[in-house]
Amino acid sequence: MELGPGDDAAIVRAPGGRVVATTDLLVEGRHFRRDWSPPYDIGRKAAAQNLADVVAMGARPTALLIGFGAPPGTAVDWVDALCDGLRDECAQVEAGVAGGDIVRAEAVVLAVTALGALDGPAITRSGARPGDVVAVAGRLGHAEAGVELLSAGLREPADLIDAHRRPRPPYATALRAREFGATAMLDVSDGLVQDLGHIAESAGVRIEIDGAAVPVPPVPDGLRLALTGGEDHAFAATFPEGAELPAEWRTIGRVVDGPAEVLVDGRPYRGGGWDHFRLP
């Protein structure tokens, strides 16, 4: 960035003359729990979910802006660790924290805005075409498995708990998706079926998923979690048939002519997904 915190606004470079921008509001008790996650991980995750949105547009993240609300008694150490997490996640994609606002609030509230630069055409949700393959990069259902374990009072297996605390979006391979010919892309934040539904609706196509091809977490009910669990911030994309994809991408289905819907093994999947207004 050209100018960081300390003026009325930050100045961020936007080389292609366009900027990609996305915002999320995270509320304590709903999007994170201080008894489930250390502040560093809360910061990592808050940054990750917005950076993943930028990358899913085919853009390169450049900067985060943070709005932070906290009760007056919040420990400075806690806030410092959160900021470290935000910065370290930004460093994964060579972005930086450009500015922010800090206010008093009843609960911890974190508003994260991510900006990105477009070096070429955007990869939107509407570009999927019949004949394309559907592929995913990254973990599915792991974060949700972690939430279910934590909700049951468990603290292991550690890798599933960690998956909830700190998603690991495969930024590098997603940043190359345009090279591989991606026609549509998004990050899986609400659940694979629900999110692919956004591509189906935007592009006016049917998406057929092969359940056996979907990578699942190592738990008994793995496929359900992989199809409906959000927050791993895997990337799901469509590519022309025959596209040569690196090993990080796993082909799980195809795009066909038909009504805008997602079928799993030939049937609509009614397992649910994240509802932004559901009660916990």
Added chain:
Amino acid sequence: MELGPGDDAAIVRAPGGRVVATTDLLVEGRHFRRDWSPPYDIGRKAAAQNLADVVAMGARPTALLIGFGAPPGTAVDWVDALCDGLRDECAQVEAGVAGGDIVRAEAVVLAVTALGALDGPAITRSGARPGDVVAVAGRLGHAEAGVELLSAGLREPADLIDAHRRPRPPYATALRAREFGATAMLDVSDGLVQDLGHIAESAGVRIEIDGAAVPVPPVPDGLRLALTGGEDHAFAATFPEGAELPAEWRTIGRVVDGPAEVLVDGRPYRGGGWDHFRLP
């Protein structure tokens, strides 16, 4: 904008290859009260304070991103009116709402990010030079007078109550500040003396204010309110001596060599200003 809500992120034009970005987090009970302001005005004000930050950089606002948290029982009409307010304020400067996020929260929380395009050099806080004049455009102390009336249980005079509910930053003349030669600019959000202090510190200059030249609200303690009250989002700027300023700008002082401080009638002013972490 090129692409609005509905994808992973919005795409906003940034013609000069740079984007100005700023974010504010507004919390019910602290930054606004639902019993003091109708939702339309809360929206207008939330947009205004961010658009004013963008304009104060010498940039043209292009888009807002909104993070909105509310209790589940919040009436849809209330939210609609808030959004109308956000949009109508954006329309004042030909910007639009590019996207957002809506979540459940205990209290109403509003995270507003504003983006802007730079058609020339930014007007930062550090550009003030000894010899410059200091001028303000817009109202000072009116919003704070309104807060004091509301706090005392009063509902008039209406123009002061309205000043609290809905600031009227003089966007048009501030958007032309570069033409008039502005060397530094900001919007007065925390109080004139405190905010001019930011220019004094950034530029390493002393600012001398002539109390008799400061426009004051029509209340007994007008000068105190004009010097310390925030939230009118007037613009304060420095211009080279002799600059021909339109009538909206009122010269109130000058920039001189000296330690980084603000003097009012030759003395430091100890009246206070907005503290982002004070208890109400």
